Amino acid sequence: MTAPTPFSQDSALSPAAWEQRYQAGTPRWDLGQPAPAFHALLAAGDALPPGRAIALGAGRGHDALFFAQQGFEVTAVDFAPSPIQSLREQSQAQQLSLNLLQKDIFDLTPELAGQFDYAIEHTCFCAIDPALRPAYVALVAELLVPDGELLAVFFTHQRSGGPPFGTTPTEVRQLFESHFEILTLEPVTNSIPSRQGEEHFGRLRRR
Numbered sequence: 321m322t323a324p325t326p327f328s329q330d331s332a333l334s335p336a337a338w339e340q341r342y343q344a345g346t347p348r349w350d351l352g353q354p355a356p357a358f359h360a361l362l363a364a365g366d367a368l369p370p371g372r373a374i375a376l377g378a379g380r381g382h383d384a385l386f387f388a389q390q391g392f393e394v395t396a397v398d399f400a401p402s403p404i405q406s407l408r409e410q411s412q413a414q415q416l417s418l419n420l421l422q423k424d425i426f427d428l429t430p431e432l433a434g435q436f437d438y439a440i441e442h443t444c445f446c447a448i449d450p451a452l453r454p455a456y457v458a459l460v461a462e463l464l465v466p467d468g469e470l471l472a473v474f475f476t477h478q479r480s481g482g483p484p485f486g487t488t489p490t491e492v493r494q495l496f497e498s499h500f501e502i503l504t505l506e507p508v509t510n511s512i513p514s515r516q517g518e519e520h521f522g523r524l525r526r527r
């Protein structure tokens with residue numbers, strides 16, 4: 321898949337605009353820690369077997385590093401240079417080996433098609449143009465092996481505008497059901513205080 325829409329230089333969703341947000345200081349979406357929902361998932365008694373995982377729009381990679389710490393073979397993708405550099409430094413400091421790609425997620429296939437057991441989503445779906453959501457669903461399905469899983473924290477806020485552009489559980493079901501079996505899609509109960517009531521955790525298995 322090639323990027324469905326080339327970005328104009330001044331688009332708020334362009335790589336340059338995201339890079340500028342990182343350069344401007346602490347990005348407000350950056351939790352500085354893995355998403356609590358992923359923590360709970362991997363701490364559960366029936367935790368997932370480690371496998372090959374791709375973190376989409378990984379940012380500074382707190383989730384990507386966490387999955388790597390838990391034995392997953394992680395590829396982390398972001399098209400902005402600063403977060404990838406930060407992730408490189410963090411992974412070296414922690415002596416973790418991650419595959420880091422500074423790339424548009426929509427340029428990952430066909431090269432990486434069918435290469436992953438898991439895709440990790442945390443505020444990437446809500447960062448892209450909502451018009452690209454069907455393409456995002458197709459992309460994730462293409463990246464995964466059959467029966468591979470999307471592990472997602474969806475930002476289900478109801479504010480207008482964006483990014484981040486909110487979604488709803490209903491929209492998630494409508495968009496993903498063509499390619500995925502929805503194993504779990506439920507409100508997150510251990511969100512950080514500023515996101516309480518605004519997150520859903522999903523486990524979706526590729527059909």
Ligand SMILES: C[S@@+](CC[C@H](N)C(=O)[O-])C[C@H]1O[C@@H](n2cnc3c(N)ncnc32)[C@H](O)[C@@H]1O
Nearest residue numbers: 338349377378379398399400424425442443447
């Ligand atoms: C809201 S941030 C979330 C970052 C990280 N997942 C987190 O939770 O801290 C969205 C990230 O997606 C990246 N991004 C947005 N659109 C992208 C695209 N088409 N390809 C690759 N990265 C993208 C941005 O650069 C940014 O780092």
